[in-house]
Amino acid sequence: MDVGTRSARAGVVQADGCELAREICAFPLLEGPAQHRTYRFSDIRIAVRQAVSAAVDSAGVEPAAISGLALSATCSLVLRDAAGEPLSTDPGEGDVVAWCDHRAADEARDCSQSPHALVDRNGGFISPEMQTPKLLWIKRHRPVHWQRLGQALDLSDALAMDVTGVPVRSLCSMVAKWPYDGRSGWLVDYLRTIGLEDLPERVGFSIPIRLPGTVAGPLSGSAADAMSLSAGIPVAVGLVDAFAGALGATGMTSPNAAGNCLNLITGTSNVIMSVGSTRAGASGFWGPYRDVIMPGAWVSEAGQSAAGALLDHLLELWSPGGERGGPSHAEVLDRIDQLYASEGPHLAGDIHLLPDFAGNRAPFGDPSARGLITGLPLERGMDALCRVYWRGAVSLALGIRQLLEHGGMPWDGDELAMLGGFSRTRLLIQLFADVTGRRMVCGEAGDRVIDGTAALALKAAGDNRDLASIAAALIDRTAAFEPDPDASRLFDRDYKIFNTLQKQRDAIDQVG
Helix, strand or coil: CEECCCEEEEEEECCCCCEEEEEEEECCCEECCCCCEEECHHHHHHHHHHHHHHHHHHHCCCHHHCCCEECEECCCEEEEECCCCECCCCCCCCCEECCCCCCCHHHHHHHHCCCCHHHHHCCCCCCCCCHHHHHHHHHHHCHHHHHHEEEEEEHHHHHHHHHHCCCCEEHHHHHHHCCEECCCEECHHHHHHHCCCCHHHHHCCCCCEECCCCEEEECCHHHHHHHCCCCCCEEECCCEHHHHHHHHCCCCCCCCCCCEEEEEEECCCEEEEEEECCCCCCCCCEEEEECCCCCCCEEEEEEECCCHHHHHHHHHHCCHHHCCCCCCHHHHHHHHHHHHHHHHHHCCCCCEEECCECEECCCCCECCCCCEEECCCCCCCHHHHHHHHHHHHHHHHHHHHHHHHHHCCCCCCCEEEEEEHHHHCHHHHHHHHHHHCCEEEEECCCCHHHHHHHHHHHHHCCCCCCHHHHHHHCCCCEEEECCCHHHHHHHHHHHHHHHHHHHHHHHHHCCC
């Protein structure tokens, strides 16, 4: 089970990697003022259970044939009061603060100003997408709710607890998103400096923390009935969804000179992950983290807060006539394919974007950064939409190139495993290859996030292989997309303009 930003996706996967079924069930994202974005946990629970039940039915297997369950999810924050009841911080909001909620931008800056190894480990800046600033925001702005707070969990951990009744935290979410260290535990010295010394007792200090793929607990009878599964099967300790994607990509590419494999996980946001034997990080990058995916492996990551979300935004803004219910992403991409066939990389080359409509997660760590669009004509209609949309996609690829070039090792390498939504469109895969100058390797079948999560379920169900071997065995076929040298040379000009626009934006911000 992969719970994303707006939907839950359930896959039934065999141990040999054959995906028997995949079903999707949407749930609402509640968008409020001042960048408040929340969910109702009850909506997510319903979507999860319906998607699993539908997938089991579509697969045509008996519940007894399912040997294990794992749930990965976005790093959203689930809030409960001391009695275990849902806790919302504002009327009309849900009890889950979405990963993309940026209300705590000021708190994130304050959390970043205290010199500490935690800040260094996160590239020198604590993002408002992490849990510490969100919890500090609650303490500062909703003190009554802070006093009522009795438990706070990452979404994947809350989902595992929901279907087992057993409170367990994943080492992945704790190290990557919380003020926690895998060796020394809760970083109480840091919490004291930012005014959150009472955080551990508020959110459940005593909840055990376990490695991904270990057993969180047995599936409860009520959850089993709702999901068409057998009660008592093991439920695995899960992963943050992007980390599950990186696990699912194991074996798709060869390690670089540093001994690490590079992954590009695309979706609502885009993330680059380096997974391997080398402990390395860079300014503006998160990590390195150890043991958060597999024992002994180091992980570093950098990302764009809005990727698929940016294309959603452009699609809505530039739909012909400005009306909702315009063309779909698939229809726009089909038309762009036709335009690109005649115009090539020159397509809409006078339009340029900075994609930071929801801030810059990396390499600048600036949630207040905003996007730019230059070179717009007055034209409307389908082709005008396609040209703006295409250049939005180009800007996302340019941002990934900047991340790859910014950090140096362990980001050096000739190829990336590309997965997620963008990897299902050949045009976009080739775009990222051409812009970055790297070979993109994609799975021809299956879903890497689902496969990574399935590897956790297999491990919890008693598979004796290590997680890397389990995940690698789930990959059926891959396809490689080589960069086109001629297209890459043309996109070099776009990259220079991309960097120039960033400097101009900085200059504008300095104008008094």
